Structures are given as C-alpha cells and as structure tokens.
Amino acid sequence: xxxxxxxxxxxxxxxxxxxxxxxxxxxxxxxxxxxxxxxxxxxxxxxxxxxxxxxxxxxxxxxxxxxxxxxxxxxxxxxxxxxxxxxxxxxxxxxxxxxxxxxxxxxxxxxxxxxxxxxxxxxxxxxxxxxxxxxxxxxxxxxxxxxxxxxxxxxxxxxxxxxxxxxxxxxxxxxxxxxxxxxxxxxxxxxxxxxxxxxxxxxxxxxxxxxxxxxxxxxxxxxxxxxxxxxxxxxxxxxxxxxxxxxxxxxxxxxxxxxxxxxxxxxxxxxxxxxxxxxxxxxxx
Amino acid sequence: xxxxxxxxxxxxxxxxxxxxxxxxxxxxxxxxxxxxxxxxxxxxxxxxxxxxxxxxxxxxxxxxxxxxxxxxxxxxxxxxxxxxxxxxxxxxxxxxxxxxxxxxxxxxxxxxxxxxxxxxxxxxxxxxxxxxxxxxxxxxxxxxxxxxxxxxxxxxxxxxxxxxxxxxxxxxxxxxxxxxxxxxxxxxxxxxxxxxxxxxxxxxxxxxxxxxxxxxxxxxxxxxxxxxxxxxxxxxxxxxxxxxxxxxxxxxxxxxxxxxxxxxxxxxxxxxxxxxxxxx
Numbered sequence: 001x002x003x004x005x006x007x008x009x010x011x012x013x014x015x016x017x018x019x020x021x022x023x024x025x026x027x028x029x030x031x032x033x034x035x036x037x038x039x040x041x042x043x044x045x046x047x048x049x050x051x052x053x054x055x056x057x058x059x060x061x062x063x064x065x066x067x068x069x070x071x072x073x074x075x076x077x078x079x080x081x082x083x084x085x086x087x088x089x090x091x092x093x094x095x096x097x098x099x100x101x102x103x104x105x106x107x108x109x110x111x112x113x114x115x116x117x118x119x120x121x122x123x124x125x126x127x128x129x130x131x132x133x134x135x136x137x138x139x140x141x142x143x144x145x146x147x148x149x150x151x152x153x154x155x156x157x158x159x160x161x162x163x164x165x166x167x168x169x170x171x172x173x174x175x176x177x178x179x180x181x182x183x184x185x186x187x188x189x190x191x192x193x194x195x196x197x198x199x200x201x202x203x204x205x206x207x208x209x210x211x212x213x214x215x216x217x218x219x220x221x222x223x224x225x226x227x228x229x230x231x232x233x234x235x236x237x238x239x240x241x242x243x244x245x246x247x248x249x250x251x252x253x254x255x256x257x258x259x260x261x262x263x264x265x266x267x268x269x270x271x272x273x274x275x276x277x278x279x280x281x282x283x284x285x
Numbered sequence: 286x287x288x289x290x291x292x293x294x295x296x297x298x299x300x301x302x303x304x305x306x307x308x309x310x311x312x313x314x315x316x317x318x319x320x321x322x323x324x325x326x327x328x329x330x331x332x333x334x335x336x337x338x339x340x341x342x343x344x345x346x347x348x349x350x351x352x353x354x355x356x357x358x359x360x361x362x363x364x365x366x367x368x369x370x371x372x373x374x375x376x377x378x379x380x381x382x383x384x385x386x387x388x389x390x391x392x393x394x395x396x397x398x399x400x401x402x403x404x405x406x407x408x409x410x411x412x413x414x415x416x417x418x419x420x421x422x423x424x425x426x427x428x429x430x431x432x433x434x435x436x437x438x439x440x441x442x443x444x445x446x447x448x449x450x451x452x453x454x455x456x457x458x459x460x461x462x463x464x465x466x467x468x469x470x471x472x473x474x475x476x477x478x479x480x481x482x483x484x485x486x487x488x489x490x491x492x493x494x495x496x497x498x499x500x501x502x503x504x505x506x507x508x509x510x511x512x513x514x515x516x517x518x519x520x521x522x523x524x525x526x527x528x529x530x531x532x533x534x535x536x537x538x539x540x541x542x543x544x545x546x547x548x549x550x551x552x553x554x555x556x557x558x559x560x561x562x563x564x565x
Contacts, residue, residue, distance in 0.1 A: 004462060007464070008462050008463060008464055011463075011464050012379055012463075014371075015371055015374060015375040015379055016375060016379070018367070018368055018371035018372055018375065019371065019372045019375035019376060019389050020389065020392075021368045021372065021434070022372065022389065022392040022393045022396050022434060022435065022438070023388065023389060023392035025396060025431045025434070026392050026395055026396050026399075028407070028411060029399065029403065029404070029407040029431075032407055032410045032411050032415070033403065033406055033407055033410070035410075036406075036410055084306070085306050085309070085310065088302065088303045088306030088307065089306055089307050089310050091303055092303050092304070092306065092307040096300065096303060101307070104311060105307050105310065105311060108310060108311040108314040108315075109310070109314075110550070111314050111318065111547070112310075112313075112314050114488055114492070114546045114547070114550060115317060115318070115492075115543065115546070116491070116492030116494070116519050116522075116542050116543075116546070117492060117494065118492075118494050118519050118522055118523045118526075118539075119317070119321060119522070119539050119542060119543065120317070121523075121526075122321070122522070122526045122535065122539060123316075123317045123320060123321065125526065126320075127316075127320060152313055152317075155310060183292050183293060183295075183296045184296060185292075185295060185296035185299045185300070186292065186296070188299075189299070206398065209398045209400070210400075212400065213398075213399075213400020213401065213402065213403070214400070215400070215401065215402040215494075215495045216494040216495055216523055219527070220523075220526065220527055240400060240402045243402055243406065244402055244495055244498075247405075247406070247409070247499060248498070258406075259406060259410075262402070262403055262406045265400065265402075265403065266399070266403055269398055269399060269400060269403075270395060272398070273394060273395045273397075273398040273399075274391075274395070276394075276398070277391060277394045277395070
C-alpha cells in the first residue's frame with residue numbers, strides 16, 4: 001500500500017509539472033524576446049522607436065511607425081469584410097440552413113482552415129494582385145489585396161467561435177421571441193445576436209489577432225515598401241512582415257530592433273488575448 | 286398590414302444577403318483550391334515526389350522537402366502529445382476549478398493566440414542560439430511543439446469532458462487508484478479526441494512557414510540527423526514563388542501541399558469512424 005501511495009503522489013506531481021508547461025513556454029517566450037528587444041528600445045528611446053517614421057537599419061534609424069500604421073490598416077480592412085461575412089455564415093449555419101447546405105459550408109470552412117497560409121499568399125499574388133493592378137491601378141501589391149486575403153483567412157476563426165456562442169444560447173430565448181410574434185429575422189437580429197454578443201466579440205478579437213500575426217502570406221502580397229501608406233492601393237509593410245523579411249540577414253542592433261518590434265507585437269496580441277479570454281469567461285459564467 | 290409587409294421584406298432581404306455570404310465563402314474556397322490544383326496537378330508525377338530539387342528547385346522534384354516536413358512534424362508531435370495530454374488530464378482529472386487551473390487555462394489561451402512569427406523569434410534565440418542547437422530539425426520541431434501544444438490540450442480536454450462520470454466511478458468502486466482509473470478507463474475512451482488533436486497538430490506543422498524558416502533553416506539537402514537543417518514543403522513553396530524561381534514547380538508543390546492536408550484529414554476521419562464503430 002505504501003509504495004502504491006507514493007507512486008500516486010509522484011504521478012500527481014509530474015502531471016502538475018507538465019500542466020505548467022504552457023505557462024513555462026509563455027514565460028520563456030516573454031523572457032527571451034524582451035531580453036533581446038528591450039535594450040534597443042531603451043537605447044534609442046521608446047518615442048523614437050514607436051513614432052519614428054524612418055526605418056533605415058544601415059544608418060541606425062529604427063522607427064516602426066510605418067509598420068504599425070501598415071498593420072493597423074491591413075487588419076482593419078480584413079475585419080471590415082471578415083466580420084459581416086463571418087457573422088452571416090455563422091447565422092446561416094445555426095439558423096437558416098437546409099442540412100445539405102450547412103454540410104457543404106461546414107466542409108468548405110474546414111478546407112479554408114486547412115489551406116496553408118503561403119497558398120493564400122500565392123493565390124493572392126497570381127489572381128488578386130493582377131486584377132487590382134489592371135482595374136484599380138497602382139502596383140497591385142497593396143493594402144487592399146492584403147486585406148482581402150486576410151479577411152478570407154480569418155473567416156474560419158470568426159465563424160466557428162460565433163457559431164458556438166449562438167448555439168450555446170438557451171432555446172427559450174428563441175421560443176420567447178417567436179411567442180411575441182417576432183419574425184425569424186427579428187429574433188436573430190434583436191434577440192439572439194445581442195445575447196451572444198460577448199462570444200461574437202471574442203471571435204472578432206481572436207480573428208483580429210490572427211490577422212495581426214499573419215506573416216508569410218502578407219510578405220507575398222503587400223509589396224513591402226517601407227513608407228507611410230497613403231491609400232489602400234499603396235504597398236505597405238506590417239510589423240510581422242518586417243520581421244519575416246529582414247530576420248534572415250539582420251545582425252547587431254538591426255536584429256535587436258526586429259526583436260523590439262516583436263515585443264510591441266507581442267504586447268498588442270497579449271492585450272487582445274486577455275480581452276478575448278475575459279469575454280468568453282463572462283459568456284460561460 | 287403595411288408594417289407586417291415591411292417586416293417580412295426585411296427578413297427576405299436578410300435571407301438573401303446571408304445566402305450570398307454563405308455562397309461566396311464556398312465559392313472562394315473552391316476558387317483557391319481549383320486554381321492551385323488545376324495548374325499544379327499536371328506537374329505532379331512519381332519523379333516529382335521522388336527526386337530531390339536541383340538548381341535551387343528549378344528542376345527535379347521535392348523529395349528532400351517531403352522528408353523535412355515529415356521529420357519536423359514527427360519531432361513536434363512526439364514532444365507536444367505527452368505534454369498536451371498530460372496537461373488536459375491534470376486539468377480534468379486531478380484538480381478542481383480553482384486558482385491553479387484558471388492560471389493554467391489563461392496560459393494556454395494566451396499561448397494559442399501568439400502569432401507564429403513570435404514563436405519563430407523565440408525558437409531562434411532560445412533553441413538555435415542559446416541552447417546552441419543551430420538551424421536544425423530539433424530546433425524547428427521543438428518550436429513547433431510549443432506552437433501546437435494548445436491545440437492538443439483543447440482537443441483532449443473536449444474528449445475528457447465528454448466521458449460520463451460513471452466510467453470513473455466504476456473504476457474506483459473496483460478499487461482502482463486514480464492513476465489506474467485514468468490510464469485504464471479514461472484515456473482509452475478519450476483516444477479519438479486525442480487523435481483529433483494530433484491530426485490538427487500535424488496539419489498545423491505541415492502548413493507552418495515562419496517558424497521553420499527561422500528555426501530549421503532552408504537547406505535542400507536530405508537531413509542525416511536531428512541536427513541537420515531542413516526545408517519543409519511550405520517553405521520550399523514560399524521560396525519558389527517569392528523568389529520567382531519556377532512558377533511551374535511552385536504550383537506543383539502547392540498542389541502537393543493541399544493534397545497532403547486533405548489526405549491527412551480524410552484518413553483521420555476514416556479512422557475515427559472505424560474506431561467509433563468498433564466501440565459500439
């Protein structure tokens with residue numbers, strides 16, 4: 001009996017240790033990325049780093065404002081299209097579907113979620129970019145093409161989480177609205193969506209995080225010019241693509257500056273994640 | 286009556302818009318997949334899969350990148366599965382909802398949202414430089430394991446959640462210890478869910494690019510050990526397309542990637558159904 005008990009205790013301790021692996025990894029990521037990036041931010045000053053408009057590593061100028069602006073516009077653009085489309089698909093899946101159509105849409109979304117991000121970038125490059133260049137002008141490699149591709153890439157996230165939160169609503173919400181004589185659409189728009197609000201917002205925030213974090217597809221279709229973008233047909237560079245492009249050959253201060261950009265990206269994402277987690281907890285509770 | 290008609294008009298407009306949204310989502314999926322397969326399938330042949338790339342990938346096939354993809358994925362799964370399943374078991378079987386479990390869940394949620402380029406930066410300073418593993422299968426696989434850990438945890442959690450409490454009670458009533466209950470009653474019933482998590486992890490490892498470039502390098506040689514640098518299919522595809530080396534080869538690799546992900550999913554579904562049937 002003694003040995004058996006010791007064994008059980010031992011196993012429990014090991015499992016506790018394993019369970020903390022996610023936290024450990026998160027701590028290691030924070031420690032190492034901040035350790036590489038923060039010294040440079042101190043060296044040139046947070047203001048010059050965040051609000052500087054010039055990024056010329058060879059001359060020691062590291063201003064990431066153009067990339068922050070680029071990231072913002074691309075993400076904003078993707079949400080503009082991604083939110084209505086995603087929400088509509090979520091409603092389609094849990095309210096108005098003939099079963100066969102729901103099944104087709106569900107497998108389409110599964111395939112979309114499985115397509116490698118580089119394939120999205122490639123498709124944007126060979127199909128969307130020439131279309132934009134021919135019909136709207138500009139280089140084609142632009143914020144517009146980036147936003148369009150991203151809006152497709154974040155669809156699976158937005159759809160699946162919104163759908164889950166709509167499905168989790170108690171059935172009597174719908175029954176009550178019907179009993180009051182509301183049409184199906186009025187029920188969806190005025191009762192179900194407001195009730196599932198926090199889950200839907202969480203899905204949008206997670207989609208936003210996914211859009212902000214996308215790298216390789218964006219390198220392929222944004223054009224990567226380091227300047228303040230002035231229209232949606234302009235080429236741009238985001239925080240992530242800047243790291244992805246230059247990490248291969250950067251060294252010294254330059255490399256530290258890329259890690260510093262990573263620090264900023266990490267902070268933004270952590271803020272968004274915490275918000276999403278709090279919102280989905282409220283839904284559960 | 287007028288209001289009545291207005292309500293139904295709005296409803297019909299909404300219905301049309303929602304159908305349009307659903308149809309365009311399906312159409313976009315079909316457009317992307319068909320475009321890449323249409324141009325890429327004619328490139329595929331046995332020698333495309335079995336020859337290594339020559340002259341930067343302009344000629345030859347993609348053999349070494351297939352080996353690279355498999356090696357990296359296997360390392361990632363080998364490390365992430367025990368950690369992920371262990372975490373889920375601790376959260377569901379060994380602890381109650383409390384401060385510890387909330388902290389752990391928060392950590393998992395945050396880790397799940399960290400963008401891959403950040404994992405790549407981390408893997409680069411930690412594994413490649415600090416632990417001196419160089420650009421290698423091991424560095425890439427370990428970084429990838431960190432990336433897919435949250436996926437495996439949540440799939441396993443879902444599976445554990447679905448197991449009725451009576452399964453555990455029966456085991457306890459027969460005098461089973463906690464660990465015996467977990468290994469003989471809980472895990473066998475949770476296997477399909479764990480398996481789903483592993484499949485999702487495999488798909489993620491196949492499609493990931495940023496992490497691999499920063500931690501495993503992009504060598505076209507066939508790897509000889511865990512410390513060899515490798516290039517995966519996704520990275521190869523990216524380099525072919527971005528550097529304009531060969532559009533034909535890029536399409537071929539892209540088609541191979543899509544087929545690989547589809548096959549993994551279909552095989553997984555098939556096995557799951559067979560497993561489910563055997564159990565009943």
